[in-house]
Amino acid sequence: xxxxxxxxxxxxxxxxxxxxxxxxxxxxxxxxxxxxxxxxxxxxxxxxxxxxxxxxxxxxxxxxxxxxxxxxxxxxxxxxxxxxxxxxxxxxxxxxxxxxxxxxxxxxxxxxxxxxxxxxxxxxxxxxxxxxxxxxxxxxxxxxxxxxxxxxxxxxxxxxxxxxxxxxxxxxxxxxxxxxxxxxxxxxxxxxxxxxxxxxxxxxxxxxxxxxxxxxxxxxxxxxxxxxxxxxxxxxxxxxxxxxxxxxxxxxxxxxxxxxxxxxxxxxxxxxxxxxxxxxxxxxxxxxxxxxxxxxxxxxxxxxxxxxxxxxxxxxxxxxxxxxxxxxxxxxxxxxxxxxxxxxxxxxxxxxxxxxx
Numbered sequence: 455x456x457x458x459x460x461x462x463x464x465x466x467x468x469x470x471x472x473x474x475x476x477x478x479x480x481x482x483x484x485x486x487x488x489x490x491x492x493x494x495x496x497x498x499x500x501x502x503x504x505x506x507x508x509x510x511x512x513x514x515x516x517x518x519x520x521x522x523x524x525x526x527x528x529x530x531x532x533x534x535x536x537x538x539x540x541x542x543x544x545x546x547x548x549x550x551x552x553x554x555x556x557x558x559x560x561x562x563x564x565x566x567x568x569x570x571x572x573x574x575x576x577x578x579x580x581x582x583x584x585x586x587x588x589x590x591x592x593x594x595x596x597x598x599x600x601x602x603x604x605x606x607x608x609x610x611x612x613x614x615x616x617x618x619x620x621x622x623x624x625x626x627x628x629x630x631x632x633x634x635x636x637x638x639x640x641x642x643x644x645x646x647x648x649x650x651x652x653x654x655x656x657x658x659x660x661x662x663x664x665x666x667x668x669x670x671x672x673x674x675x676x677x678x679x680x681x682x683x684x685x686x687x688x689x690x691x692x693x694x695x696x697x698x699x700x701x702x703x704x705x706x707x708x709x710x711x712x713x714x715x716x717x718x719x720x721x722x723x724x725x726x727x728x729x730x731x732x733x734x735x736x737x738x739x740x741x742x743x744x745x746x747x748x749x750x751x752x753x754x755x756x757x758x759x760x761x762x763x764x765x766x767x768x769x770x771x772x773x774x775x776x777x778x779x780x781x782x783x784x785x786x787x788x789x790x791x792x793x794x795x796x797x798x799x800x801x802x803x804x805x806x807x808x809x810x811x
Contacts, residue, residue, distance in 0.1 A: 459482065461483070461484045462548065488538060500575075529693075552723065572680050587612075605622070623658065637778060661679060712727065745759075
């Protein structure tokens with residue numbers, strides 16, 4: 455380690471971290487990444503991985519050869535001594551700290567969700583779900599709870615199995631509510647043609663081994679239930695908020711330059727940060743790139759972070775997708791191919807781009 459270089463510790467290995475590592479000048483800074491999982495997951499293909507196995511993980515060393523990756527969990531931070539405290543390892547000191555440890559799954563305290571549902575946050579979850587689904591008989595009932603971007607793509611992938619009774623459940627009046635109403639309606643038409651049973655405007659009151667209980671008193675029998683219902687603060691975020699005497703229901707409040715409030719030389723990006731932007735991979739990636747540019751230019755604070763919305767795209771099943779981009783908006787088979795091209799373009803390394811294609 456070059457002792458003259460300031461040391462940046464990055465916590466977490468998600469989209470924000472990957473963009474940061476791709477942009478940061480390692481001639482100027484010594485970078486150390488701490489994450490319980492030493493692999494990056496290409497999350498936009500998690501849903502499709504529950505049917506066909508895809509190479510969606512990258513080891514840290516494949517992302518950047520000049521960065522030190524530590525496979526450990528940060529459990530606390532001492533902002534006075536500038537040290538991260540690790541589970542089962544020696545503390546590590548920093549000159550600058552970048553928090554990008556993401557979020558936790560939000561089950562909203564609904565009884566039975568934790569015990570009876572499958573989740574889809576990482577490659578291991580996708581592998582487990584794929585094995586379970588492939589082992590199920592035809593006509594098994596699969597319930598997907600939460601029809602946002604992830605949930606809708608899960609439903610699309612389940613349609614392609616061509617053997618399940620699929621239930622789409624959401625407390626909102628329409629799926630993929632972040633899209634235009636016309637595109638939500640298109641997704642619903644595709645699902646209806648594929649015999650998906652939709653339960654919109656229906657929240658789950660509880661879930662047990664015999665069925666899913668909705669607020670309208672309906673009960674849905676299921677063989678597998680998949681929870682795609684939302685995110686919340688992680689334990690680490692809660693601990694940091696307490697330490698810094700901050701109160702925020704969503705995450706770490708940051709200023710226009712992604713500096714965490716009540717701190718010096720500490721930044722947050724991605725899902726753990728509250729910046730006024732939606733918690734998406736697109737925002738996280740842009741924040742990581744922005745913050746690295748800030749470091750490269752000596753943290754001059756001349757240009758605040760600004761999110762450029764590049765649009766959204768989703769697979770909804772039967773070889774069809776919906777997209778809302780600057781240059782095109784619509785649904786159909788063409789969107790499916792546009793989606794494939796976008797995934798290849800967004801691949802982190804040339805090897806991953808090849809595998810995604």
